[in-house]
Amino acid sequence: MVEDAGKTESKIEVVKRNSRHLRGTIAETLASEATHFSESDETLLKFHGAYQQDDRDVRHERRKQKLEEAYMFMIRCAIPGGVVTADQYLAMDELADRCANGTLRVTTRQGFQFHGVIKKNLKAAIAGINHCLLTTLSACGDVERNVMTCPAPLADEAHVLLRRLAREIAVQLRPGTRAYHEIWLDGEKAVSTEQEEPFYGDTYLPRKFKSGIAIADDNCIDVYNYDAGLIAIVEGGKVAGFNVLVGGGMGMTHGKADTVARLAEPVGFVDPEHGVETIRTIAAIFRDFGNRADRRHARLKYVINERGIEWFRDEFRHRAPFDLREWRPIPRPSFHDHLGRHPQGDGKWFYGVFIENGRIADRDDVRMKTALREIVRRFRPGLALTASQNIMLTGLTERDIDAIEGLLTDHGVKTVAQLTAARRYSMACPALPTCGLAMAESERVMPGVVDMFENELTSLGLRDAPITLRMTGCPNGCARPYTADIAFVGRRPDIYHVYVGGGMEGDRVADLYAADVTVQDLVAMLRPLLAAWAKDRRPNEGLSDFYQRILQRDAPRQSITGREDPTRELVELKIGAQPEETVP
Ligand code: SF4
Numbered sequence: 001m002v003e004d005a006g007k008t009e010s011k012i013e014v015v016k017r018n019s020r021h022l023r024g025t026i027a028e029t030l031a032s033e034a035t036h037f038s039e040s041d042e043t044l045l046k047f048h049g050a051y052q053q054d055d056r057d058v059r060h061e062r063r064k065q066k067l068e069e070a071y072m073f074m075i076r077c078a079i080p081g082g083v084v085t086a087d088q089y090l091a092m093d094e095l096a097d098r099c100a101n102g103t104l105r106v107t108t109r110q111g112f113q114f115h116g117v118i119k120k121n122l123k124a125a126i127a128g129i130n131h132c133l134l135t136t137l138s139a140c141g142d143v144e145r146n147v148m149t150c151p152a153p154l155a156d157e158a159h160v161l162l163r164r165l166a167r168e169i170a171v172q173l174r175p176g177t178r179a180y181h182e183i184w185l186d187g188e189k190a191v192s193t194e195q196e197e198p199f200y201g202d203t204y205l206p207r208k209f210k211s212g213i214a215i216a217d218d219n220c221i222d223v224y225n226y227d228a229g230l231i232a233i234v235e236g237g238k239v240a241g242f243n244v245l246v247g248g249g250m251g252m253t254h255g256k257a258d259t260v261a262r263l264a265e266p267v268g269f270v271d272p273e274h275g276v277e278t279i280r281t282i283a284a285i286f287r288d289f290g291n292r293a294d295r296r297h298a299r300l301k302y303v304i305n306e307r308g309i310e311w312f313r314d315e316f317r318h319r320a321p322f323d324l325r326e327w328r329p330i331p332r333p334s335f336h337d338h339l340g341r342h343p344q345g346d347g348k349w350f351y352g353v354f355i356e357n358g359r360i361a362d363r364d365d366v367r368m369k370t371a372l373r374e375i376v377r378r379f380r381p382g383l384a385l386t387a388s389q390n391i392m393l394t395g396l397t398e399r400d401i402d403a404i405e406g407l408l409t410d411h412g413v414k415t416v417a418q419l420t421a422a423r424r425y426s427m428a429c430p431a432l433p434t435c436g437l438a439m440a441e442s443e444r445v446m447p448g449v450v451d452m453f454e455n456e457l458t459s460l461g462l463r464d465a466p467i468t469l470r471m472t473g474c475p476n477g478c479a480r481p482y483t484a485d486i487a488f489v490g491r492r493p494d495i496y497h498v499y500v501g502g503g504m505e506g507d508r509v510a511d512l513y514a515a516d517v518t519v520q521d522l523v524a525m526l527r528p529l530l531a532a533w534a535k536d537r538r539p540n541e542g543l544s545d546f547y548q549r550i551l552q553r554d555a556p557r558q559s560i561t562g563r564e565d566p567t568r569e570l571v572e573l574k575i576g577a578q579p580e581e582t583v584p
Contacts, residue, residue: 054069090376092104130184153382207290263509428479461534467485485504503544
């Protein structure tokens with residue numbers, strides 16, 4: 001290690017250092033009658049892909065009755081590029097019923113999550129995931145998380161390369177410890193040695209590290225949101241190389257102006273054969289310079305904020321045995337959600353299915369879980385999970401797709417044509433009752449919030465105008481709220497901060513637009529802005545482009561710093577002045 005950036009170690013650093021490469025006492029607790037794990041093992045479990053949680057709906061009542069929390073676990077799979085086979089999907093579907101709460105959740109980082117797993121099912125669930133050749137290792141914890149890339153199963157050279165690269169990065173940066181096999185797969189016990197983690201060492205990374213690979217004309221993975229990003233530049237059908245981004249990250253803390261949501265910024269350009277080593281080098285710089293004293297500041301974005309991008313370039317050049325060239329200018333990216341039917345370029349077709357907030361469940365009249373199971377059993381498609389929490393069914397014929405649409409309709413699932421834009425592009429994090437950090441509801445109230453906005457937008461003639469609505473139960477940003485057109489970020493029960501001004505393209509950070517708004521008041525508070533957008537927007541102008549125009553901004557906003565952002569009152573003042581300024 002080159003430098004320890006922190007003056008003192010945080011408690012978590014000590015836990016990692018003493019864990020014998022992520023072993024702790026997980027195996028012993030697993031074999032015992034205990035209902036839950038100790039605080040230090042809870043930290044280590046994350047590296048294995050599991051979060052210890054409790055049912056927040058009953059927490060208060062249980063405490064009143066002097067009962068311990070109703071412990072349960074969330075398990076997350078790391079699936080590079082989100083690609084799974086039909087057999088793997090069916091195994092996940094069955095595990096959700098046997099070991100979890102009967103639902104499966106597509107995450108915003110192209111993985112699957114199981115919720116409500118009780119301790120006695122934890123080992124069976126993780127072993128079951130591994131038996132179908134998927135893994136939970138490094139889906140959480142202070143390591144390289146799931147590697148994202150465009151999941152469209154296109155047969156062109158660029159998309160094929162990106163899928164391969166995502167897998168290679170994941171393999172290269174996966175923890176080397178044997179602890180995972182020992183604990184979950186009954187692997188032979190090994191002694192922890194220095195060589196066990198040649199890249200991560202004893203304390204792994206200061207915090208999580210997220211990377212993704214996009215294509216210059218399609219930012220479907222929101223590449224500016226991550227610690228490290230590669231943007232493939234395609235020339236003549238071939239990848240000429242990658243523009244490199246560093247320092248993105250959405251998480252921040254309410255009331256702490258020194259925590260920010262930040263877009264990744266350009267570093268330079270590397271040749272196509274250096275994609276894996278580029279991400280590895282960036283992760284190594286974070287490992288060596290990230291803050292290990294204060295976890296709120298332990299992300300690469302703070303290293304860049306403090307030391308500057310020029311310092312980062314120098315450090316990268318110093319370490320990489322290849323050239324870091326000048327960033328190649330690229331047009332503003334577009335965004336594709338890949339829903340509906342599309343040719344793959346190899347004679348086959350793929351079909352993107354909308355999954356509201358990623359939750360695959362049978363609820364009321366919408367039997368999504370049953371529908372997908374029957375489709376996968378009957379047509380045996382490949383599957384790919386998108387960064388918008390949807391699923392693509394791949395390798396199909398057009399006739400298959402006709403039949404699949406019929407099956408979905410029979411199970412109450414809407415086709416893309418039946419969705420409003422507000423619902424199609426909406427996302428919410430899980431929040432209550434499972435997430436221990438949630439301050440307010442998210443997934444459970446978002447469908448109703450979207451209903452309200454659907455009505456408002458439809459009445460304004462904006463039913464099909466693309467708009468991203470996102471909600472999270474706390475400021476950690478799991479559903480990427482700060483790059484949305486409109487986002488609601490939980491403050492306390494029923495109360496949200498409202499952000500405006502990101503956009504579909506994911507290359508701009510939103511402003512804090514209004515603080516402490518109740519769910520019931522969200523539409524009324526945004527109505528003047530939506531009405532002005534409907535009235536004065538230029539052809540095809542998105543809400544955030546309109547919003548930025550009335551504020552007369554022409555450069556992307558890099559970070560949120562809290563209340564110094566324009567308030568609703570300022571925007572409404574400008575909206576009032578808008579008619580004279582509007583360009584016909
Ligand atoms: Fe939990 Fe907050 Fe993430 Fe939502 S954004 S899942 S509430 S940590």
